Amino acid sequence: MVTIATAECFTHGILAREIHAFAQGYEDNFASSYLNLVNTSQKDCLKDAILENKCSIFDLRDLSVTCGLFIPTLDAVKSILKIENPLEPLKLIDGIKVYDDIGDIEMSILMAEAVKKISNTDIGIGTTAGIGYGAMAIVDDDMIISTSSDVNANLIKPNSNNLYNRQKSGIEKTLKILIYYLNDNLDKIKDMSNVKIYYK
Amino acid sequence: MVTIATAECFTHGILAREIHAFAQGYEDNFASSYLNLVNTSQKDCLKDAILENKCSIFDLRDLSVTCGLFIPTLDAVKSILKIENPLEPLKLIDGIKVYDDIGDIEMSILMAEAVKKISNTDIGIGTTAGIGYGAMAIVDDDMIISTSSDVNANLIKPNSNNLYNRQKSGIEKTLKILIYYLNDNLDKIKDMSNVKIYYK
Numbered sequence: 001m002v003t004i005a006t007a008e009c010f011t012h013g014i015l016a017r018e019i020h021a022f023a024q025g026y027e028d029n030f031a032s033s034y035l036n037l038v039n040t041s042q043k044d045c046l047k048d049a050i051l052e053n054k055c056s057i058f059d060l061r062d063l064s065v066t067c068g069l070f071i072p073t074l075d076a077v078k079s080i081l082k083i084e085n086p087l088e089p090l091k092l093i094d095g096i097k098v099y100d101d102i103g104d105i106e107m108s109i110l111m112a113e114a115v116k117k118i119s120n121t122d123i124g125i126g127t128t129a130g131i132g133y134g135a136m137a138i139v140d141d142d143m144i145i146s147t148s149s150d151v152n153a154n155l156i157k158p159n160s161n162n163l164y165n166r167q168k169s170g171i172e173k174t175l176k177i178l179i180y181y182l183n184d185n186l187d188k189i190k191d192m193s194n195v196k197i198y199y200k
Numbered sequence: 201m202v203t204i205a206t207a208e209c210f211t212h213g214i215l216a217r218e219i220h221a222f223a224q225g226y227e228d229n230f231a232s233s234y235l236n237l238v239n240t241s242q243k244d245c246l247k248d249a250i251l252e253n254k255c256s257i258f259d260l261r262d263l264s265v266t267c268g269l270f271i272p273t274l275d276a277v278k279s280i281l282k283i284e285n286p287l288e289p290l291k292l293i294d295g296i297k298v299y300d301d302i303g304d305i306e307m308s309i310l311m312a313e314a315v316k317k318i319s320n321t322d323i324g325i326g327t328t329a330g331i332g333y334g335a336m337a338i339v340d341d342d343m344i345i346s347t348s349s350d351v352n353a354n355l356i357k358p359n360s361n362n363l364y365n366r367q368k369s370g371i372e373k374t375l376k377i378l379i380y381y382l383n384d385n386l387d388k389i390k391d392m393s394n395v396k397i398y399y400k
Contacts, residue, residue, distance in 0.1 A: 001294065005276075012220065013213035016270050020212065023294070030360040030367070064294045067276035069269050070216050076205075076267035079319050080280070094201065094223070094264045119279050160230040167230070 002182070003122050006068045007081055007115035009097075010129035010155075010163075011136075011170050016068020018175060023063040034175055058182040066119045071111065072096045081114040090130065091156060098130035098155050101148065108135035109144055116140075125174065129166060130155045133194075136174045138181060144198040145177060145189060202382070203322050206268045207281055207315035209297075210329035210355075210363075211336075211370050216268020218375060223263040234375055258382040266319045271311065272296045281314040290330065291356060298330035298355050301348065308335035309344055316340075325374065329366060330355045333394075336374045338381060344398040345377060345389060 006016040021032040071077055073095040077086045087107055089097040099107055108126040116124025116139055126137045133148040149170040153162035173192065180188040189195055206216040221232040271277055273295040277286045287307055289297040299307055308326040316324025316339055327336045333348040349370040353362035373392070380388040389395055 003295075012217045013268055013270055014217070017212045017214070020270075020272065024296075024358075026358075026363070027360040028364065030364040064273070065270075066273050066295065067269065067271050067280050068213055069267065069280070070213055070220075070265075071267050072220065073264070073266050076319055080267050080269070095203075095266065096264075119276055158224075158226075160227040163226070164228065164230040 001064050002062055003064050003066050003119075004125065005066045005115045005119040005121040005123070006125040006127070007071050007111040008069065008125070008127045009072055009111075010134050010167055011127045011174070012167065013068050013070035014167070014171055015125060015127065015174055016065050018171065019063060019178070020065040020068070022060050023065060025061060034172065058179075058184075060179075060182075063182075066121050067115075069115060077107075077111070080118075081111060082118055083110055083114050086110065093155065096155070097128070099128065100130060101132035101135070104128045104130060104132065104135035105137075105146055105148070108137040109139065109146055112137040112139040112144075123178075125178075127170060127174065129153070129170065134166060134170055136170055136177075138174070138177060142200055144200070145181065145195065146198070147173060147177065147192065147195045149173060150193060201264050202262055203264050203266050203319075204325065205266045205315045205319040205321040205323070206325040206327070207271050207311040208269065208325070208327045209272055209311075210334050210367055211327045211374070212367065213268050213270035214367070214371055215325060215327065215374055216265050218371065219263060219378070220265040220268070222260050223265060225261060234372060258379075258384075260379075260382075263382075266321050267315075269315060277311070280318075281311060282318055283310055283314050286310065293355065296355070297328070299328065300330060301332035301335070304328045304330060304332065304335035305337075305346055305348070308337040309339065309346055312337040312339040312344075323378075325378075327370060327374065329353070329370065334366060334370055336370055336377075338374070338377060342400055344400070345381065345395065346398070347373060347377065347392065347395045349373060350393060 018032045074097040091098040107128045111126030112124040138145040151166040151169040153166040218232045274297045291298040307328045311326030312324040338345040351366040351369040353366040
């Protein structure tokens, strides 16, 4: 069993729900809305894996979502994630933290590390997006995978359609990276846009 | 600004996302999926309020979701919600706690109180469902509103369609109760099925 926890802002906790749905094998209305996408990604990945004979085949049912935390506010970053000195937001909207792209990249990594630590899981995921493309991070004991969505939006001048498209891009990209990561296929991750991998 | 936090199991964090969407005034694809339902409930409530002249009219934009925590596992009940001695589950499935109706009622109240405390909000919501109808609780400083969904399902012998319908019932009922509560219309809440109100 591989345990996973998320600390999400602009993805609204949907990543945790999607991963939980396919980990538990839920079907129909209760299934992951991104299941086809994920299946396709996994199929691609497995094809590569088999052809190149360089990675194992990970059964998604071996995942367990310990918790999925939707953390829009700076207060909850401190009280729930126990990040004592978070980056200073550019602005607060009803307590919701707003950063630019550089701030989001840093905060997504801090959030991923924090949720992994407080929930004692194998993998932590962090997401946040204010002004720009936002950022997502997947971390384990050895590695940080940092990336951004492919859609620009602005939480200060909100346009629901833009925000929705940025969220969708962020969810899809994170799930794809997670599947490749679980199948030890880092080359596929490196081929994606705006991805950086750091070793601890 | 009225602050609110959720600790959710069978509602998968959807309550927090729905409340956040209408509190932030998101529209179209990004809006609350239950917006029509909520608008209708609020309209009914406001009609009663105006006719009976006994409650204020609460603007949903005055709500702020501090955090929404999806907590399926017993581990996260302890590590995230800081409930040191949770009720012993009847069973654990991949770490996911399973209770019967009586256990769910107790745990939903504990979860609501715990998330309110750790996030320091005005209102806490807790939801959990194993074998049976599940339970939802809304708590503030003075009051506990405890209820259950109107759909029976079983997490041990899962049927995705049943689980989906139980979840939908739980979300709709909790949002309705929340709207009535915010408009100080407790009579409407008492008229609903399986609702108990306790004063602290």
